Amino acid sequence: MASPKAIALEFKRELGLHTNIENINHPIVENSPFHFKFFQITDEVENTLFQILDRFLLQLDLIIVRDSVLAAMKETVTNAIKANAKRVFFKNNASDITNDKEYESIINEFKSTYIENRDEIEESLQKNNFGVFVSFIHNRSLMRIRIMNNVQLTPIEAQRIKERISKAKNYNDLADAFMDMSNDQEGAGLGLIMTLMMLKNDGLGESAFKFESSENKTVFMIDIPAKVSKENQQIEKIDHIISQIDHLPTFPKSIKDIQDAIDKPNSSIGTIAEMIKRDIALSANILKLSNSAAFRRGGKVESLDRAIQLIGLKELQTLLYSLATKQMLEDKFPAFAAIWEKSNESAFYCKSIGQKMGLNKSDLSNLIAASLLHDIGEILLLSFDKHHMNKIKTFTSTREIASTISMEESAIGITHSKLGAMVGEKWGFPILYTKAMEYHHRPLLADEVYSDIIYPIYLSDMMIAINSKEAKSSEIPMEILKVCKFQSKAEFDSFRTKIKEQFSAF
Numbered sequence: 001m002a003s004p005k006a007i008a009l010e011f012k013r014e015l016g017l018h019t020n021i022e023n024i025n026h027p028i029v030e031n032s033p034f035h036f037k038f039f040q041i042t043d044e045v046e047n048t049l050f051q052i053l054d055r056f057l058l059q060l061d062l063i064i065v066r067d068s069v070l071a072a073m074k075e076t077v078t079n080a081i082k083a084n085a086k087r088v089f090f091k092n093n094a095s096d097i098t099n100d101k102e103y104e105s106i107i108n109e110f111k112s113t114y115i116e117n118r119d120e121i122e123e124s125l126q127k128n129n130f131g132v133f134v135s136f137i138h139n140r141s142l143m144r145i146r147i148m149n150n151v152q153l154t155p156i157e158a159q160r161i162k163e164r165i166s167k168a169k170n171y172n173d174l175a176d177a178f179m180d181m182s183n184d185q186e187g188a189g190l191g192l193i194m195t196l197m198m199l200k201n202d203g204l205g206e207s208a209f210k211f212e213s214s215e216n217k218t219v220f221m222i223d224i225p226a227k228v229s230k231e232n233q234q235i236e237k238i239d240h241i242i243s244q245i246d247h248l249p250t251f252p253k254s255i256k257d258i259q260d261a262i263d264k265p266n267s268s269i270g271t272i273a274e275m276i277k278r279d280i281a282l283s284a285n286i287l288k289l290s291n292s293a294a295f296r297r298g299g300k301v302e303s304l305d306r307a308i309q310l311i312g313l314k315e316l317q318t319l320l321y322s323l324a325t326k327q328m329l330e331d332k333f334p335a336f337a338a339i340w341e342k343s344n345e346s347a348f349y350c351k352s353i354g355q356k357m358g359l360n361k362s363d364l365s366n367l368i369a370a371s372l373l374h375d376i377g378e379i380l381l382l383s384f385d386k387h388h389m390n391k392i393k394t395f396t397s398t399r400e401i402a403s404t405i406s407m408e409e410s411a412i413g414i415t416h417s418k419l420g421a422m423v424g425e426k427w428g429f430p431i432l433y434t435k436a437m438e439y440h441h442r443p444l445l446a447d448e449v450y451s452d453i454i455y456p457i458y459l460s461d462m463m464i465a466i467n468s469k470e471a472k473s474s475e476i477p478m479e480i481l482k483v484c485k486f487q488s489k490a491e492f493d494s495f496r497t498k499i500k501e502q503f504s505a506f
Contacts (some may be wrong), residue, residue, distance in 0.1 A: 009037050016044025028059050031136035040122035046474035054477045063444045068198035075195045076220040080149040085121045145222040153213040168196035188274035203228040251427035255324040261316045273305050285323045293506040309320040314363040322372035335382035339375050347371040349460035352499050356485050370436040371457050377420025417441050456481045463496045
């Protein structure tokens with residue numbers, strides 16, 4: 001595939017950058033590249049780049065590699081802007097970046113200054129004509145993303161990048177890379193290793209990532225073959241994790257009995273309440289649920305009968321899956337409390353999103369139940385492999401990696417979403433719930449029939465992550481927003497802010 005030729009780019013205000021395409025919906029044609037030029041990452045730039053990436057991957061049926069490719073693109077763009085900012089900093093300090101001694105003496109000052117004054121430094125990039133160029137192109141055999149900036153790296157910078165690429169090639173899995181966590185080298189650090197390992201885990205081999213620097217330019221290329229063959233090298237590790245599921249208890253027969261009783265034509269709130277009262281823990285959990293943000297209306301609910309009336313019998317039937325799960329896991333797994341709290345927040349957001357979508361009462365009940373259940377796998381994985389899960393959490397929250405899912409696959413061998421779905425199957429949960437567990441972080445991979453359940457849960461998780469500044473709305477595919485009745489990311493952000501305030505009021 002030939003490198004994109006130089007071409008005049010026009011500034012598009014609505015896209016926030018210079019480009020050769022008319023708008024975000026410009027037709028994707030074989031061997032017809034999309035070019036973009038910008039000087040710093042803004043919300044508009046991110047929105048444009050991520051939407052274009054999604055359009056290419058969806059059209060070419062390569063959406064399965066979205067997490068790793070998005071992470072790699074973010075990492076290389078961020079490093080390109082940082083390299084540009086470094087040149088401005090050295091210039092302003094009358095220092096020669098090509099002089100090894102001057103480089104070593106001033107680089108630490110740059111790192112601290114860049115962290116504290118990042119926006120101010122990056123705003124000067126356009127004045128100094130330090131831009132970043134991103135191109136997307138595909139043919140029958142390959143899709144290529146090309147990230148370039150108009151500076152040549154110093155020998156020190158280039159060597160450090162080569163060392164990281166070499167290390168990533170030699171690691172067996174991402175767990176090995178965590179050994180470098182204490183190494184705080186500037187430039188291409190652990191983030192590059194992480195993203196390369198994620199690409200590798202998604203079936204993109206060593207040739208998927210290329211790097212060269214010469215003649216006043218530095219180029220990174222991410223190549224995605226038309227057919228991705230995913231090979232998993234971690235069978236033993238996966239088998240160990242999966243074996244833990246066999247030690248979990250079976251789904252309680254008493255809960256099944258209550259669900260069957262609700263199905264009977266003569267069932268009433270009184271008879272169901274009497275069955276539930278035999279289980280003190282279940283009764284307490286139903287009361288807690290009726291007083292949660294997703295269900296509470298008015299004053300505090302004090303009686304079980306009133307709680308069931310408030311929730312509704314049919315709705316309770318679906319919610320019993322999550323309530324029974326809570327009983328089985330909360331005393332055995334230390335990670336339960338924090339995840340359950342997050343799932344309750346997710347349920348509140350899902351209810352609001354479902355209402356916006358116009359879901360009927362039955363579908364809304366299934367959505368709330370699925371949202372309470374969707375992170376069962378995270379509870380288990382945090383308990384089975386706390387060491388790696390904590391490292392992943394620390395890294396993704398500070399480096400803004402696109403998704404923890406590819407990192408879980410690389411470091412542990414299985415994702416919490418897949419593990420949760422396996423538990424759901426073991427306990428005989430409805431397929432709606434197991435699909436929500438499996439695909440809530442990769443919603444575009446799920447069958448369209450499940451989108452009304454999976455998309456809102458994905459959005460609720462993104463709302464929580466954005467609220468805690470661990471993600472940005474620019475990462476959300478527009479296709480998902482439209483299904484959930486959001487016409488723009490600005491509308492979604494406005495909704496998110498409003499719903500967050502409502503939740504905080506409880």
